[in-house]
Structures are given as structure tokens and as C-alpha cells.
Amino acid sequence: MRINLPTWLTLFRIALLPVMVAVFYLPFPGHNITAAIVFLLAAVTDWLDGYLARRMNLTSAFGAFLDPVADKLMVAVTLFLLVESHRGGWSGILMAVTAAIIVGREISVSALREWMAEIGMRATVKVAFIGKLKTVMQMVALVVLIVQHEKAAEALRLYHIGEGLLVIAGVLTIWSGLHYLRAAWPSLSADGASRNGSA
Known part of the structure; x- marks a missing residue:
């Protein structure tokens, strides 16, 4: 199975989750701003992978499965961080x-x-x-x-x-x-x- 560009972006969005968690807790100046930027970057890839899949006709069954999973993981993990804090x-x-x-x-x-x-x-x-x-x-x-x-x-x-x-x-x-x-x-x-x- 070949992984296309939109699916790589979705995988990148999932990979950003542990980065955001680490930055959220690390005690360095501006860590909250950095965590928000990481979250925004993930949100941008959410829009971009859908746009590219439609514009370039790069849809796939794996991508269609993975995209909503990545979205829900991103929201759920962020909510858990905020509730804990x-x-x-x-x-x-x-x-x-x-x-x-x-x-x-x-x-x-x-x-x-x-x-x-x-x-x-x-x-x-x-x-x-x-x-x-x-x-x-x-x-x-x-x-x-x-x-x-x-x-x-x-x-x-x-x-x-x-x-x-x-x-x-x-x-x-x-x-x-x-x-x-x-x-x-x-x-x-x-x-x-x-x-x-x-x-």
C-alpha cells in the first residue's frame, strides 16, 4: 500500500500529539504558547489533508479511516490535558x-x-x-x-x-x-x- 500526501499529513498530525503533551508540561518560558502553536499546526494539517485529497483526487480507504481517528485523538488528548490542569x-x-x-x-x-x-x-x-x-x-x-x-x-x-x-x-x-x-x-x-x- 502506497501512502499518499494527505495520509502522511494525517500521520504527522497524530505524531504531533506526544509533542504537544510534552510541551504542555515542560517548564520553560512560553511553553503554553508553544503548545498552542503545535495544536494549531495539527489543526491546519486537518484542513490541508482534506483539501489536498479532494483537489488532487488522492483519496484512499486508509486515509478515510485514519483522518477522523486523528481528529478525535487530537481533541480528546487536549481536553484531557486541560481537565487535568x-x-x-x-x-x-x-x-x-x-x-x-x-x-x-x-x-x-x-x-x-x-x-x-x-x-x-x-x-x-x-x-x-x-x-x-x-x-x-x-x-x-x-x-x-x-x-x-x-x-x-x-x-x-x-x-x-x-x-x-x-x-x-x-x-x-x-x-x-x-x-x-x-x-x-x-x-x-x-x-x-x-x-x-x-x-
């Missing part, structure tokens, strides 16, 4: 609950899409605008929170902005999840005989 208090509870909602939705929608693909209805739960809006809001919130994860007093206002954006992303996460569930509900609620076309 904000333990205690209402702020920590809010961060943990929002992270649980986002990660739980990603797992649920992935399982839903896999099941719909098995019955030949994958197009029913294709990515919608609300899902794309959720992703943009989520990425902006995560960048802000990575930069301000130490919650320095002079930057507390920006941290609260990041918190607010993440909560909005959480609401959009629920909304988009319900959108996909509604689209798939006719297939989910049908009995086995109906799906198989038998009486």
Missing part, C-alpha cells in the same frame, strides 16, 4: 463536564456512523453545517485554553472567554449529535426484518 472548584467541574460531553458525543457519533455504514446508510449521517460550526468553536476554545491553562491572574479574563467558548462548543456538540441521531432514527427504530427488506 484545572482540577478542583467550579471551574474544574465545568471543564470536566464539558469535556465528558464532547468526548462522549464523538464516541457516540462515530459508533452511529459505523453502524449506519454497515447497513448501507452512511450518507444519512454525513457531516452537516452544525457539525462544522461545532468543530470551529471547539478549536478556537481549545487554543485559548491551552494558552491560558495556567490561569495567571492577569490573563484570567481570557481564560474565562475560553471557558465560555468551550461551553458553547459543548452545547453545539449536543445539538449536532441530536441532529445526526434524528437523521438516523428511522433506521435505528426499524426492526431487523424491515431493514433487511423481508416481511
